[in-house]
Amino acid sequence: MTIGAVSSPILSADKFYTQMSDRLGGGSDAQFDVKLLVRGEIGSDESIFYAMRRGRIQIAGVGGQSISTAVPELAVLNAPYLFDSWAEIDFIYDTVVTPFINTLLEEHGIVGLRLYGAAWHGIYAKTPIYKPSDTIDMRFRALIDPASQLFVQALGADTFQIASNEVVTGLQTGLIEAGETSTLVYNISGTSYEAPYLTRTRHTLSLIALVANKRWYETLTTEQQDMVMQSHPPTKYSGDALRADEESILAAAEHVTVIELTPQQLAVWKKVGRSTHGALIKEAGGQAQELYDLVLKAKANFAVRNARAD
Numbered sequence: 001m002t003i004g005a006v007s008s009p010i011l012s013a014d015k016f017y018t019q020m021s022d023r024l025g026g027g028s029d030a031q032f033d034v035k036l037l038v039r040g041e042i043g044s045d046e047s048i049f050y051a052m053r054r055g056r057i058q059i060a061g062v063g064g065q066s067i068s069t070a071v072p073e074l075a076v077l078n079a080p081y082l083f084d085s086w087a088e089i090d091f092i093y094d095t096v097v098t099p100f101i102n103t104l105l106e107e108h109g110i111v112g113l114r115l116y117g118a119a120w121h122g123i124y125a126k127t128p129i130y131k132p133s134d135t136i137d138m139r140f141r142a143l144i145d146p147a148s149q150l151f152v153q154a155l156g157a158d159t160f161q162i163a164s165n166e167v168v169t170g171l172q173t174g175l176i177e178a179g180e181t182s183t184l185v186y187n188i189s190g191t192s193y194e195a196p197y198l199t200r201t202r203h204t205l206s207l208i209a210l211v212a213n214k215r216w217y218e219t220l221t222t223e224q225q226d227m228v229m230q231s232h233p234p235t236k237y238s239g240d241a242l243r244a245d246e247e248s249i250l251a252a253a254e255h256v257t258v259i260e261l262t263p264q265q266l267a268v269w270k271k272v273g274r275s276t277h278g279a280l281i282k283e284a285g286g287q288a289q290e291l292y293d294l295v296l297k298a299k300a301n302f303a304v305r306n307a308r309a310d
Contacts, residue, residue: 064207080273
């Protein structure tokens, strides 16, 4: 078994992969010979996902953008301001999102092992950004994800789409002046040194998926399949650990100026972000509307449950 990912020793995810290796391949009675390629040895996130689908590796830890190439409906989960809190996200993922997405993944030869939100997205820039109008005509890097592109367009920025390994040089040369990404990527990629202002819009969550090649998975015994499923920490524990990483890494970045938005400022960002939902659902196609409606229903259920708890 080969596990591929792009991680870093400073992240909890890196420890999780090591634990998986120990649980599956450790001891005299180990049933797997585990090889870890979790420091980007295979290449980009997309390359790792492609290698898993082709059977060159058996398990991949990748972001939501990569698995959206197989399941376009997943882009709906990146709709700006669809979610309001980590507690809400954990509830919705456990009750509706994970079963729904795993069913779609299986149709494409992929077995879902874990699916969780790891960090919030924010906006990085060379100059401070407080409101959407601050980004008008700014040279702004959007992600390949349609949710990101629609959001940047709605802001009125001049949209640029460049590879992740070109962001730092793009900021240095002036090709781009700002962009949006997860707080973890912002800090560990070196972007923070070239764009030292981070506006914590928290508009989209960073989705992490641990997936396996279905053809390989089905060659395992029931006992071995259970071992694989149980080898990674539970979804909420995994998410909580990475969210703690997000806060501690950002707090230690003394060169970064963090901009926390007031409720009034955030309301303006939410209005812009939520205006893109209809176009995103249409672009994602397939069962995107069904997934979106399930999320909205689960949000209502979560609100009722919290109200009763209070």
